[in-house]
Amino acid sequence: MSEWVNLHALWQILVAGLICGAGLPTIFVLGLRALAMPAGERAAAQDSDRLVGGSRVGVVLAGLCFAVVTAGIVWGIYFIVAGT
Amino acid sequence: MLLVLVVVMALAFDFTNGFHDTGNAMATSIATGALSPRAAVAVSGTLNLIGAFLSLSVAATIASGLVNTHFVTLTVVAAGLAGGLAWNLVTWFFGIPSSSSQSLIGGVIGATLAAAGQQAVNWQGLVSKVLIPAAFAPVIAGAIAVVGTVLLYRVSRSVPPRARGHGFRIGQIGSAAMVSLAHGTNDAQKTMGIITLALVANGSLAAGSQAPTWVIVSCAVAISLGTYVGGWRVIRTLGKGLIDIEPPQGMAAQSSSAAAILLSTHFGYALSTTHVSAGSIIGTGVGRRGATVRWRVAGRMVSAWLFTLPVSGCIGALSYALAAGIGGLAGVLVLFAIVVAGSTALYLRSRRTAVHPGNVNAEWEGVLASDEDRDQPDAVAA
Numbered sequence: 001m002s003e004w005v006n007l008h009a010l011w012q013i014l015v016a017g018l019i020c021g022a023g024l025p026t027i028f029v030l031g032l033r034a035l036a037m038p039a040g041e042r043a044a045a046q047d048s049d050r051l052v053g054g055s056r057v058g059v060v061l062a063g064l065c066f067a068v069v070t071a072g073i074v075w076g077i078y079f080i081v082a083g084t
Numbered sequence: 085m086l087l088v089l090v091v092v093m094a095l096a097f098d099f100t101n102g103f104h105d106t107g108n109a110m111a112t113s114i115a116t117g118a119l120s121p122r123a124a125v126a127v128s129g130t131l132n133l134i135g136a137f138l139s140l141s142v143a144a145t146i147a148s149g150l151v152n153t154h155f156v157t158l159t160v161v162a163a164g165l166a167g168g169l170a171w172n173l174v175t176w177f178f179g180i181p182s183s184s185s186q187s188l189i190g191g192v193i194g195a196t197l198a199a200a201g202q203q204a205v206n207w208q209g210l211v212s213k214v215l216i217p218a219a220f221a222p223v224i225a226g227a228i229a230v231v232g233t234v235l236l237y238r239v240s241r242s243v244p245p246r247a248r249g250h251g252f253r254i255g256q257i258g259s260a261a262m263v264s265l266a267h268g269t270n271d272a273q274k275t276m277g278i279i280t281l282a283l284v285a286n287g288s289l290a291a292g293s294q295a296p297t298w299v300i301v302s303c304a305v306a307i308s309l310g311t312y313v314g315g316w317r318v319i320r321t322l323g324k325g326l327i328d329i330e331p332p333q334g335m336a337a338q339s340s341s342a343a344a345i346l347l348s349t350h351f352g353y354a355l356s357t358t359h360v361s362a363g364s365i366i367g368t369g370v371g372r373r374g375a376t377v378r379w380r381v382a383g384r385m386v387s388a389w390l391f392t393l394p395v396s397g398c399i400g401a402l403s404y405a406l407a408a409g410i411g412g413l414a415g416v417l418v419l420f421a422i423v424v425a426g427s428t429a430l431y432l433r434s435r436r437t438a439v440h441p442g443n444v445n446a447e448w449e450g451v452l453a454s455d456e457d458r459d460q461p462d463a464v465a466a
Contacts, residue, residue: 006212009351013344014224021343022232025255025335029239032251036244076262076346080269081138 024072031065034058086158086413089420090282093165095306098275100172101184102132102310105271107319108341108361109263112334114444115323118256121441128264129312135268136304149209151193153281155200159407161282162416163198166423167191167400171392173430179317179439179453180388183356188274189214190393194400199408221355222363225344229364232336233371240332252331259338266345267357272307276300316439317453322362324448325381327369336371337364359389380451
């Protein structure tokens with residue numbers, strides 16, 4: 001059986017795929033959420049539909065998230081260029 | 085002269101590979117409006133071009149693990165390409181997403197079988213390197229897409245609408261771009277490998293050589309032109325026919341596809357981008373509560389997948405029988421003429437139910453993209 005199907009490799013693809021293919025987009029959206037965090041209670045009460053809420057912590061967190069996503073993309077491109 | 089015919093057929097196949105697979109990267113972005121149809125094919129075409137040039141190590145790998153290359157003559161290659169071309173064009177006509185890789189493999193195997201008998205084919209390689217991965221590919225991609233979709237909807241619930249819309253648009257474009265890049269790298273290589281194989285069979289190149297620059301350039305241009313022309317019928321099926329899609333789903337589907345394609349290549353399996361993309365799209369339909377999945381359309385597509393290898397194999401075998409029967413250059417010329425005539429006829433027939441940037445996003449009816457009657461120009465909204 002094992003010479004016909006490399007279950008181990010397929011399993012690895014699934015797990016790594018979940019991390020990269022589902023995990024990275026989730027981190028991206030978490031970044032969006034952090035970015036939109038409002039600056040304080042008064043700003044939150046205004047309920048504005050802005051791209052960037054004022055919160056400084058939010059911007060930093062968002063930056064972190066986007067950095068992780070970018071790293072993932074760069075790895076992907078590096079891998080494409082480097083071949084198998 | 086024989087070599088020239090084979091190279092032309094190979095580039096034609098590359099071109100059909102291009103337009104067959106545009107949808108794999110761009111269908112979801114076109115369907116959700118993240119990119120306009122023309123912008124999408126322009127981006128995808130450009131990235132396929134870049135990707136094709138990025139593929140640094142090219143070998144005749146399409147054939148080497150599957151057939152004994154001793155038996156591969158120029159006529160075999162021509163017949164194999166005819167098989168691949170035929171299946172690609174027929175599935176395009178019906179708007180069915182189909183694996184160009186598998187149709188090429190089928191054609192070459194069929195032609196080799198006809199030329200040299202079954203001992204020339206590595207059956208175990210076929211099963212373990214092509215068939216079994218192909219069975220797993222859509223399932224794995226689908227699973228990743230289900231998880232991704234659930235997560236994305238959950239996490240984005242509290243993001244304000246404008247940020248959400250803007251963010252998912254960027255996410256969709258980015259993930260679709262990755263798929264286009266990966267596709268250019270993987271798929272242009274197939275044709276480069278076939279042309280290199282033909283050159284070796286012809287004696288113009290030593291066995292095991294790298295692909296000459298003109299081969300790389302011509303294949304890169306052919307596949308990116310095909311991508312730019314855009315297989316609108318297939319794009320329509322992927323973007324509108326399988327599920328009704330929203331931006332988060334688009335991003336989840338393309339991310340899942342990109343991850344699956346890149347990771348499987350990393351582990352040494354060249355998965356079909358079509359199987360992966362379709363699996364992701366269906367997965368993303370399953371992942372969103374209340375989303376419709378048109379299982380009839382999906383079923384029709386999977387049946388086509390099951391038929392790919394056998395049918396392209398038969399066409400490859402028949403093509404070989406025809407070309408070898410007539411013999412020599414004349415045989416391949418006749419084959420070439422038949423392929424040209426058949427393609428032209430199919431193309432003209434397709435004009436009756438034409439799909440183009442203006443109607444690719446219209447409401448879906450029927451089971452196949454060729455079902456919908458487009459004789460009345462204002463029957464569908466743009």
